[in-house]
Amino acid sequence: HNVDVPFKKATFGMGCFWANDALYGAQRGVLRTRVGYSGGTKENPAYKSLGDHTEVIEIDYDPKTVNYEELLDLFYAHHEYGLTTKVKRQYMSLILYHDEEQKLAAENSIKSEEQKRNTKLITEVAPAGKFYPAESYHQKYRLQRHSFLCDELNLTPQLLQTSHVAARLNGYVAGVGKPEELEQDIIKLGLSEKAAEYLRIQYKDNIGGTLYC
Numbered sequence: 001h002n003v004d005v006p007f008k009k010a011t012f013g014m015g016c017f018w019a020n021d022a023l024y025g026a027q028r029g030v031l032r033t034r035v036g037y038s039g040g041t042k043e044n045p046a047y048k049s050l051g052d053h054t055e056v057i058e059i060d061y062d063p064k065t066v067n068y069e070e071l072l073d074l075f076y077a078h079h080e081y082g083l084t085t086k087v088k089r090q091y092m093s094l095i096l097y098h099d100e101e102q103k104l105a106a107e108n109s110i111k112s113e114e115q116k117r118n119t120k121l122i123t124e125v126a127p128a129g130k131f132y133p134a135e136s137y138h139q140k141y142r143l144q145r146h147s148f149l150c151d152e153l154n155l156t157p158q159l160l161q162t163s164h165v166a167a168r169l170n171g172y173v174a175g176v177g178k179p180e181e182l183e184q185d186i187i188k189l190g191l192s193e194k195a196a197e198y199l200r201i202q203y204k205d206n207i208g209g210t211l212y213c
C-alpha cells in the first residue's frame with residue numbers, strides 16, 4: 001500500500017471530488033490521494049455542514065515523475081461546471097498552493113489559459129490551509145463500489161486515504177489512465193489474476209466515459 005519516496009502535495013477544487021479522486025489517482029507520478037474540505041474558515045466541516053469550504057482533492061505526487069504544470073493541465077481540462085460560470089463555494093474552481101513555486105505556476109497558468117480561451121476564468125488561487133479529510137464513504141468513491149476489489153486489498157478507512165494501490169485502482173475502475181500503465185501496475189502492485197481480470201473489465205467498460213456523477 002505504501003510507496004516511500006519524497007513527495008510534494010497539490011490541492012485542487014474542481015467540482016464533485018469523487019470524479020477528481022479517480023482522475024488524478026491513475027496518473028503517472030501520483031502516489032496517493034484523499035478528498036476533503038479546505039479553503040474556508042469553518043472548523044471541523046462535514047459533508048452536510050461545509051460552511052465556507054470547498055470540496056478538494058489532496059494529491060501526493062512524485063515530482064521526479066510528474067510536474068506541477070502537468071497536474072495543472074489536467075485541472076483545466078476537467079471541471080465539472082466549467083471554468084467561466086460561477087458556482088457555489090462547494091464546487092468552486094480553486095488552486096490551493098503549497099509553496100511559492102506552485103503559487104507562481106498557478107498564477108501563470110491562469111493567465112495562459114485565459115489567453116488560450118480568450119475569456120476570463122473564475123479560478124481562485126490561495127495558500128493551502130487546514131485540510132479536513134472527508135468522511136470515509138467519500139474516499140475512493142469509485143473503488144468503493146467494487147467490494148470485491150476492496151476485499152482483495154483489505155482496505156481500511158485509513159488506507160482509503162493513504163494507499164497507493166487504492167489511488168491507482170480508483171482511477172482504473174473509472175476508465176482513467178493509459179492501458180499500458182494499467183498493465184504495468186497490475187504487475188507492480190502484485191494484483192491477483194482474478195483481481196487483474198476484474199479490473200481490466202471495469203476499465204474497458206468505463207474508458208472514455210464521463211467521470212462526473
Ligand code: MHO
Nearest residue numbers: 015016017018055138213
Ligand atoms: N451529485 C452528487 C454529488 C456528490 S459530491 C461528493 C450527489 O448529489 O450526491 O458533491
